[in-house]
Amino acid sequence: MEDQLTKVFSALADPTRRDMVARLSFADATVNELAEPYEVSVQAVSKHLKVLEDSGLVTRTRDAQRRPVHLEDNVFDLMTKWIERYRQRAEERYQRLDAVLETMEPTSTSARESDTASETQHAPTPGSRKGA
Amino acid sequence: MEDQLTKVFSALADPTRRDMVARLSFADATVNELAEPYEVSVQAVSKHLKVLEDSGLVTRTRDAQRRPVHLEDNVFDLMTKWIERYRQRAEERYQRLDAVLETMEPTSTSARESDTASETQHAPTPGSRKGA
């Protein structure tokens, strides 16, 4: 898993991790502090933190044997930009009312221009392949 | 996995799925159309679609033996709301400059009010438990 967008989205795809982010939005915290309210081991929380860190959502500084975790707000923009881009496009399309029609009979208006759509990598090169 | 937020985030945590959403923002498409550019089987794409559908990001109508997929823009708001909420809070905190200090010595200003943080469910009740 390379790209940051994937990392950020998967990082937030976990309720515990989202809750940690929520709490970190108020104040930095140590691993132990963060682990306290959850019913999982500190090690598990440490792993969650690693995921968040790898995604760029949090950073860790050092304070003696403690490693305070800090929420990095800038990464959020990455997501909102992605979301807004397509949400807007979908909305526009809806407003123009083509929506329902263009599925069945491309009316020249749009239909086939999905070229620009691909987010950098078009063929996500998955594992093997059907005829492989 | 119950809550929609989790479903939506995990749905978008996959590059292929994000690309499908991107393409669907231009026009509705059938499973086969969607599968075409990728190097995976149609069945795989069908599965991806199911994930997107379960998350509420897309809906499927019926047109003879075809099942056109339509992007449901409204779900995006769910995410942006969540994101904005905490990004804003983190930003505010940064601007007040408490940020660095409050980790080491709670200066009465804030530090412990993470109560409101928890997103509905505080204890995400994971699998078993350490001492179980």
Next chain:
DNA sequence: AACCTATTCAACAAAACGGTTGAATACGTG
């Protein structure tokens, strides 16, 4: 030095994920 605390590393297991192939099912058409 001996010890306690904070955090991570390592090995392991169960479950989820993403893909595959083969067989259904649903529907239009010669």
Next chain:
DNA sequence: CACGTATTCAACCGTTTTGTTGAATAGGTT
């Protein structure tokens, strides 16, 4: 009706994820 196309279901498989426990590392404290 036989057939072709579109799509899904089912069983299976390798990899990743999430959690556990036990041991290691880092840094204060007495």
